[in-house]
Amino acid sequence: MRYISTRGQAPALGFEDVVLTGLASDGGLYVPETLPQFSAEELTAMAGESYAEIAFRVMKPFVDGAIDDETFRELVRETYATFSHDAVVPLNQLDSNHYLLELFHGPTLAFKDVALQLLGRLLDHFLAKRGERAVIMGATSGDTGSAAIEGCRACDHVDIFILHPHNRVSEVQRRQMTSVLAPNVFNVAIEGNFDDAQAMVKASFADQDFLDGTRLVAVNSINWARIMAQTVYYVAAGVALGAPARQVSFTVPSANFGNIFAGYLASRMGLPVRQLVIATNANDILHRTISSNDFSRQELKATLAPSMDIVVSSNFERLLFEAYGRDGQAIRELLEHFSREPAALADAPLARLRELFSSHSVDDETILEVIREAHQRTGEILDPHTATGYRAAEVCRTDTATPMITLATAHPAKFAEAVARAGFAGVDLPPHLHDLLEREERYSVLPAELAAVQDFVRENRRG
Numbered sequence: 001m002r003y004i005s006t007r008g009q010a011p012a013l014g015f016e017d018v019v020l021t022g023l024a025s026d027g028g029l030y031v032p033e034t035l036p037q038f039s040a041e042e043l044t045a046m047a048g049e050s051y052a053e054i055a056f057r058v059m060k061p062f063v064d065g066a067i068d069d070e071t072f073r074e075l076v077r078e079t080y081a082t083f084s085h086d087a088v089v090p091l092n093q094l095d096s097n098h099y100l101l102e103l104f105h106g107p108t109l110a111f112k113d114v115a116l117q118l119l120g121r122l123l124d125h126f127l128a129k130r131g132e133r134a135v136i137m138g139a140t141s142g143d144t145g146s147a148a149i150e151g152c153r154a155c156d157h158v159d160i161f162i163l164h165p166h167n168r169v170s171e172v173q174r175r176q177m178t179s180v181l182a183p184n185v186f187n188v189a190i191e192g193n194f195d196d197a198q199a200m201v202k203a204s205f206a207d208q209d210f211l212d213g214t215r216l217v218a219v220n221s222i223n224w225a226r227i228m229a230q231t232v233y234y235v236a237a238g239v240a241l242g243a244p245a246r247q248v249s250f251t252v253p254s255a256n257f258g259n260i261f262a263g264y265l266a267s268r269m270g271l272p273v274r275q276l277v278i279a280t281n282a283n284d285i286l287h288r289t290i291s292s293n294d295f296s297r298q299e300l301k302a303t304l305a306p307s308m309d310i311v312v313s314s315n316f317e318r319l320l321f322e323a324y325g326r327d328g329q330a331i332r333e334l335l336e337h338f339s340r341e342p343a344a345l346a347d348a349p350l351a352r353l354r355e356l357f358s359s360h361s362v363d364d365e366t367i368l369e370v371i372r373e374a375h376q377r378t379g380e381i382l383d384p385h386t387a388t389g390y391r392a393a394e395v396c397r398t399d400t401a402t403p404m405i406t407l408a409t410a411h412p413a414k415f416a417e418a419v420a421r422a423g424f425a426g427v428d429l430p431p432h433l434h435d436l437l438e439r440e441e442r443y444s445v446l447p448a449e450l451a452a453v454q455d456f457v458r459e460n461r462r463g
């Protein structure tokens with residue numbers, strides 16, 4: 001399996017190299033040159049298998065021998081043994097045909113653990129084999145950061161630098177990152193927003209001279225391995241509800257678009273998906289693009305679903321690449337236009353996207369209303385991100401005969417302030433985090449300036 005860039009100008013890479021990198025050298029994102037196809041028999045055979053076994057089977061074609069089967073199977077088994085639920089990502093039936101896919105049973109209580117527990121192990125495996133060290137730089141609006149730190153804190157071969165927007169993540173999110181005092185973990189609170197942090201990480205990939213030759217690796221969903229691992233739970237949930245004999249639909253709280261793009265890939269690999277619903281908070285660029293072809297930036301708004309406070313959505317580029325028939329030049333031109341002024345998609349690609357995708361945007365007031373309403377109807381307390389999905393699923397669903405699976409992307413205790421505003425104070429953190437609010441914290445506050453961040457990384461990295 002080779003991986004090619006969405007901008008068509010960077011060299012193709014194999015799996016090991018694609019995991020050990022970030023952006024492609026032409027500024028694009030890596031995608032597989034061809035997608036594996038799962039036959040109806042293969043999908044049917046996955047139903048009833050453990051999550052780890054489904055994960056092994058779905059990811060094996062992407063790994064393509066870069067790790068021998070026995071070792072990879074063991075890495076995957078270890079990865080999902082860190083989850084607190086036996087089913088890893090249990091399906092919770094809300095009503096006759098609407099399900100929540102609970103993705104928050106990993107160590108840091110958000111869907112990011114599914115991929116980042118694996119990525120940490122893959123990085124250690126490949127770096128140990130090469131006898132190399134690496135620097136990781138990641139940007140977070142709150143959840144990727146803690147999941148990446150948790151996934152890499154024990155990695156012998158990496159130093160990890162996570163940039164979060166100062167005072168714009170929840171207290172639990174911040175403490176989950178800043179209370180990890182391992183010598184290879186560095187938290188930086190940026191005086192800016194997530195987009196500023198992500199732009200600095202991307203700029204660092206574009207010009208790595210500041211690291212004097214040390215390898216720079218991404219943990220954000222620009223790293224292909226993140227998408228690969230997220231594809232698994234779409235397949236697992238689909239086959240559990242009767243695919244491939246029947247279709248399934250998914251609604252995904254979305255921002256950087258890595259999660260729902262993984263669902264799109266699952267559909268391209270043979271899972272019969274009827275609808276993919278994009279749920280956004282008030283930062284609604286994805287919704288505006290799909291619903292009214294308005295691909296333009298607006299000022300970032302701070303919302304009750306802060307992990308989705310993102311304007312420039314990295315992985316949308318991967319979807320555009322597919323919608324434009326894998327034409328790297330068209331993607332370069334479109335994104336160059338978008339970086340300067342409001343843009344629009346061409347008619348044919350937009351029509352292709354609308355065959356599968358629909359979208360809805362949910363403001364803060366509605367998030368609170370949905371948390372209350374869902375609790376009354378189902379007994380569940382949703383986190384504010386999942387609440388956007390719950391409402392979007394109801395609004396966008398085209399038929400009730402197809403099971404609708406809404407992705408529950410975080411545990412409500414991570415967003416205690418928002419959940420309390422909806423009337424549910426005191427949602428408990430799980431036992432392993434019971435003393436989180438008393439733990440010592442360590443982080444540095446820096447201006448949103450590339451040179452300041454790069455100096456910090458250069459001065460603190462250990463190898």
Ligand SMILES: Cc1ncc(COP(=O)(O)O)c(C=O)c1O
Nearest residue numbers: 143254255256257258259307409
């Ligand atoms: C809890 C939560 N829900 C939803 C999202 C959106 O996911 P994505 O960025 O993959 O679209 C994020 C982070 O991005 C998140 O942390």
Ligand SMILES: N[C@@H](CCOP(=O)(O)O)C(=O)O
Nearest residue numbers: 140141142143144220221256
């Ligand atoms: N919501 C994310 C933002 C980064 O997204 P990623 O999937 O590209 O890592 C976060 O919690 O940090």
